[in-house]
Amino acid sequence: MNFKSKPSKRTFKKISIDKYIGLHKKSNPDTDTAVLKKSLTHIRTLKLQGQKCDCGNPIWIIGSAFAGMACFTCITGETDCSNDYEIK
Ligand SMILES: [Zn+2]
Numbered sequence: 001m002n003f004k005s006k007p008s009k010r011t012f013k014k015i016s017i018d019k020y021i022g023l024h025k026k027s028n029p030d031t032d033t034a035v036l037k038k039s040l041t042h043i044r045t046l047k048l049q050g051q052k053c054d055c056g057n058p059i060w061i062i063g064s065a066f067a068g069m070a071c072f073t074c075i076t077g078e079t080d081c082s083n084d085y086e087i088k
Contacts (some may be wrong), residue, residue, distance in 0.1 A: 010080050
């Protein structure tokens with residue numbers, strides 16, 4: 001038997017839209033939460049419908065709300081998303 005270890009899968013911390021908006025508002029008090037909620041909800045719907053980044057990865061809802069429709073790696077240039085949130 002070969003127990004070659006798989007590369008560890010790094011995953012987002014999952015958070016609800018309302019919880020995320022609460023967190024975001026704390027560090028960005030000027031945020032228009034109604035607008036933010038609307039765009040997060042809209043992008044989440046697109047993701048559920050299968051919207052993909054240009055590179056083929058699933059889009060990152062939170063990042064896409066600020067930086068335009070793209071995946072985590074295309075927005076941040078990083079592959080480790082374990083310290084970042086994603087809408088559940
Ligand atoms: Zn991408």
